[in-house]
Amino acid sequence: MTRFESSLRRGLMDANLAQYERVLQDADAAQPDFSPSYLRERMRLLADPWGWMRRRETVSPRRRRRLDWRVIAIAAALLLLSACAVAVVTGQFSQWFPRMGADPRDPEISEEVLSRTGTAIEQTQTVDGVTAALNAAVWDGSYLHMSLTVTAPDIPQEVAAETSLYTEECSFSLSEENWKEYVRKDEERGFAEMGGGSQELIERTIQNMLDMGQAGYWNHVGLLNFPLISREGDTLTFEAWIAFDAYLEQPEITLRLKNIATYVDGKGEIRWIGNERTGPGPDVPILRGPIDFTFTLGEPIRPIHYQGAVEVTAEDVPFRFTRFEISVFDMDLDFEVPAPVEYTRPEEYDELKQQNPDKLYDRDVSKAVFGVIQGLWTEDGGYVDLSQRGGGLGSTTAPEGVFGGSVGVSYPHPIDPATVTAVNLNGARVELDELERLAE
Structure with a gap:
């Protein structure tokens, strides 16, 4: 049964990726603005129907207490005296994540909320004349968003906002210790919500997940999305995102950039068989890499x-x-x-x-x-x-x-x-x- 369930989960994820990858990349602005949580539940259902069923039965008990506005005002005032105040005053997070919007009545409040659930990273690396900058991350306890810019010479003229680019070799990973803890907590929560299971079954399931390796595991449960949101001259701005639950405190994360390019035939169909991708490969390179950005993620504002x-x-x-x-x-x-x-x-x-x-x-x-x-x-x-x-x-x-x-x-x-x-x-x-x- 374990082998059957594993094969079924993998097959459903393959079908899900084949069906929705282009939809997610090409979604018209006039289409319904589905919430990230809704999209994530749909992906998780297809990826792991049993796990999805278990997870929907209860709510995670770790939630933030309601804060009095006076306490928030005091905290905001203290921020102005700290190094984080620069981002709040200049609206830096709102600039890094423009698609998240700002309250037209009071953009400073939007910026303050983003800064409290975000982590300023501001790391820059240059390889072969191409400069990549990881600006910041924003985490709501369900999704992790990362703001990234790539400045490179000779980017093809046709590359513009929303262009589908080859980014399949870019990857997301945790430190080995964090990854093992994440897998364990995810599986233990799933079994607990279903009503429990023998320790032997729990351990076997955890080991099956670990045997996938991080690349296989994140393709299985998360899938790193890498949309291009704007272009200004030779600079491309991305907002990479991945489904990422709040199991860990200050996890150590690595975003690896490798082989960002145009597709060999423009935009084509992409298929995943197991953990292997098939379809159009890279054509004109923009960034070869690898470039690794490693950072420690701050605490999210939880739902x-x-x-x-x-x-x-x-x-x-x-x-x-x-x-x-x-x-x-x-x-x-x-x-x-x-x-x-x-x-x-x-x-x-x-x-x-x-x-x-x-x-x-x-x-x-x-x-x-x-x-x-x-x-x-x-x-x-x-x-x-x-x-x-x-x-x-x-x-x-x-x-x-x-x-x-x-x-x-x-x-x-x-x-x-x-x-x-x-x-x-x-x-x-x-x-x-x-x-x-x-x-x-």
């Missing part, structure tokens, strides 16, 4: 979780929201539909709905939940409009026989989750302090 039973109706679909995850960059909500829901193939939906207008189909739920998260309120009385951000239906656990899912939406700018007081669900104001806040 805050609430649970309850909030009843909301949207487009005649009844929803019961049961869990709220509020993080720095997005929120994810678990829901159930307390009514019969019928499944149908997409091509059959229009005809069936016309014949049975009073029946509730899974596509009805998907359409209704898409825009259910309308906005949020913060402690200072401000309102953040999320009505145009879209959402996405993801799978989650629910009582047997009940249609359940999750919906996630990303914010237009970073927000300290401790300052979020209420959520607008299809016009209904849901006060978070009236829900049960889960322990850290």
